[in-house]
Amino acid sequence: MKRILILLLLSTKLFAQEEANDVIYRGFYNISFLVQSPVGQFKEAISSVFAKPNSTGLSFSYLTNPRKKAGELSTLLLGGEVGFVGARQNNFFQPATSGDFYMNHRQAWANLRFRYLPNLVIKKVIPYIDGGIGPRLYYSKMMENLGNEEIYKIYGFNATTLNYNLETGASYKISGQKRPFSYLEVGFGYLQSNSVKVLDRNRVGFESNFDVIDTKKSVRPSNIYFKVGITSYL
16 A cells, blocks of 8 residues: 555656656647638638639637546647637729728637647647637728828628638747747648628728628628637646
């Protein structure tokens, strides 16, 4: 019995030392810059001579070890991510006869997220696989620039649907001899959303009385994206 207790104490001590110095055991937080590009039928649906199909934005995520309270390591980290991307449209199918107008096409999301780490040991390069699911908001706003930094919203449309994504990439250590360990992270992913109505960028414009033409179309969004950011492993 004494031998078993001694072995348990030694194991706990060794794990605590490894936990403090050599492994990812709490989780991580990340901030990333994204470039998102439509693909397939979705690209055909939103392609327009009046607006660029690509969009850019930011994401913020925090994931934690679900077995941390038990004092155990886990290669699967769980948490959440919020983010947004957007593109600006300056030209329209039927422009206004006067005034300075532009339209923002944006997406925002709040996902439940997981990360699989095949190796929890702190190394120069840490590969990963990510995935997520949650609601995504698609919205467009027509803005009028009145000058003197005065901007007025004259029209808005939004719709929400479910989205899911899968991503792979790697984190490259840039600093840190103790927690948190800072990594430059590069990832590439694919995301798919359920069918949703969006504004038709090829048809949007103005009536003679400055009412916005809001022709909509039903699409099933699919995108690929590239991201680069900073991750702090805890």
